[in-house]
Amino acid sequence: xxxxxxxxxxxxxxxxxxxxxxxxxxxxxxxxxxxxxxxxxxxxxxxxxxxxxxxxxxxxxxxxxxxxxxxxxxxxxxxxxxxxxxxxxxxxxxxxxxxxxxxxxxxxxxxxxx
Amino acid sequence: xxxxxxxxxxxxxxxxxxxxxxxxxxxxxxxxxxxxxxxxxxxxxxxxxxxxxxxxxxxxxxxxxxxxxxxxxxxxxxxxxxxxxxxxxxxxxxxxxxxxxxxxxxxxxxxxxxxxxxxxxxxxxxxxxxxxxxxxxxxxxxxxxx
Numbered sequence: 001x002x003x004x005x006x007x008x009x010x011x012x013x014x015x016x017x018x019x020x021x022x023x024x025x026x027x028x029x030x031x032x033x034x035x036x037x038x039x040x041x042x043x044x045x046x047x048x049x050x051x052x053x054x055x056x057x058x059x060x061x062x063x064x065x066x067x068x069x070x071x072x073x074x075x076x077x078x079x080x081x082x083x084x085x086x087x088x089x090x091x092x093x094x095x096x097x098x099x100x101x102x103x104x105x106x107x108x109x110x111x112x113x114x
Numbered sequence: 115x116x117x118x119x120x121x122x123x124x125x126x127x128x129x130x131x132x133x134x135x136x137x138x139x140x141x142x143x144x145x146x147x148x149x150x151x152x153x154x155x156x157x158x159x160x161x162x163x164x165x166x167x168x169x170x171x172x173x174x175x176x177x178x179x180x181x182x183x184x185x186x187x188x189x190x191x192x193x194x195x196x197x198x199x200x201x202x203x204x205x206x207x208x209x210x211x212x213x214x215x216x217x218x219x220x221x222x223x224x225x226x227x228x229x230x231x232x233x234x235x236x237x238x239x240x241x242x243x244x245x246x247x248x249x250x251x252x253x254x255x256x257x258x259x260x
Contacts, residue, residue: 094124096146105128
C-alpha cells in the first residue's frame with residue numbers, strides 16, 4: 001500500500017484541501033488564479049502547491065509565461081483506495097472482536113446454566 | 115494533529131466487560147490484530163506486536179477499564195512510538211444495557227506537528243465529515259470533470 005506520510009499530511013491540511021478542491025473543480029489553473037479564491041496569501045498558496053506536488057497529488061506545466069497546476073487523478077485515486085482499504089481492515093478486525101466477545105458471552109451463559 | 119484518521123464502529127451483543135477482555139488480553143489480541151503480542155496492559159507500558167515476519171514496538175497510552183483503551187504502534191518505522199512517528203489506536207466502549215456494547219475504534223497518525231492553532235480548529239471542524247467522505251467527494255468531482 002502506497003500510503004506514506006507525505007501523502008496523508010499533504011491532504012490533511014485544511015488549506016491544502018481547499019487548494020486541492022479548487023484544482024479538482026477547475027482543471028488547470030495558475031497560482032495567481034488560486035490566490036484570489038482562497039483566504040490566504042499568494043506566498044502561502046505557493047507553499048501549499050509545493051507540498052502537494054511533492055506528495056504527487058498535483059503536477060505543473062509551463063504555458064507561455066504562466067505555470068499551470070492540475071490534479072494527478074491517479075494519485076488521488078490511489079489515496080482514496082488506500083483509505084478505503086484501511087477502513088475495511090478495521091471493519092474486519094471489529095467483526096472478529098464481535099464474534100469473539102459474543103461467543104465468550106454465550107459460552108459463559110451456557111455454563112452458568114438456567 | 116492527525117494526518118490520517120479512520121473511525122469505525124460496531125454493536126456487539128455482549129456485556130462491556132467481555133468486550134473489554136477481548137480487546138485488552140494479549141491472547142485475544144492475537145486473534146484480531148497481531149500474530150504475536152508481547153504486552154502488559156498498563157499505561158506507559160512498552161511492548162511488541164508482530165505481524166508475520168514484520169512487527170514493531172507498541173506503547174500503551176490509556177487504560178481505563180472497561181471503557182477506554184489506547185496504544186501507539188509503528189510497524190516498520192522503528193524507534194519509540196510517539197506522536198509524529200506512529201499510529202494511535204483508540205478504543206471506546208459504551209454499554210447499551212447489560213447485554214450490548216457499542217465499540218468504536220479510531221486510528222490516527224501521520225501527524226504534522228507544526229500546525230498553527232487556528233488551523234487546528236478549522237481542521238477539527240472540517241474533519242467532522244471524515245476522511246473517507248472527503249476523498250470520496252474529490253473522487254466524485256474528478257469523475258464528473260473527466
